[in-house]
Amino acid sequence: MKRVILKQFIPFRQKLVVVTGLFFIGTLLNDKYNEFLGVLFYVLGILFFFVNYNLVITKGFLNYYQFRIFNISLFKIKKELLFPDYVSLFNQSFVQSNHVGFSPDILGDSKYRLYTIKFFKGHKNEILFTSKNRVEVVKLGTQLSTMFNVELHNTLK
Template identity: 30%
Template sequence: MVQYQPPTSQIVVMFLISFILLGYQVSFEFNKAYKNKRLLKLFGIVVWSSKLDSLFPDYIKIYSGHYKQDSEFGPVSALGNSRQYGFYAVRFFKGNKHFTLFKSTRMEEALSKAKELSALLEVELLDR
């Protein structure tokens, strides 16, 4: 057997990369004046903020969607040849354009976020 001890620097770099990947999060911040921001967070602490260019909505809608993923190869293929996912998305609509803000697998969570945004921006919420 070959015994190999990786250098300490390699271990430290791999630990830092995995630490960053585990705590990385992108979120949006909306306010009444519509000065929106895209936030890059690391374990809940904002490390980067930039202006978010999004359209001011005519209305907000909760969109339900389903998609199917084929799994012809790999370990999932032994369980079946496809998997289905369901989600609910909160979207801003301006004419025929939309901007997706939030996705969840739970309708209650998406509905509460949409109601908060609708009240904040004073825009109509279409939930059905």
């Protein structure tokens, strides 16, 4: 195995914030300057809903984020990771604040649990992947531990 691809998830809320900003800029440009630029920002906003990215971890440890749209690779960005002493899989709780403008407590917090893959190096750790799918996390964690010949700590059994 030469590489493991971890498909990352961009939350809808984050996409919505970016698209709203692009639409707002498009509206301003469309009204004041150039209709072409306004339409361009509208199109970019619509296309942004179809953007996703993967974390690609290679056996040579040349890791990168690969950004894609409609399954076509757009560009890559190098990603520095801890080389693991061991790989850990477990169920983790997350809290996301739902702040709106100047009223931070209006919607409260969202709490949820996800399965995670972490690299541990000494006392440091790094979350590589989160998912609601336990089987997917076990499969990818096993592939990573096999590829780097390190121990797998699986608490999901």
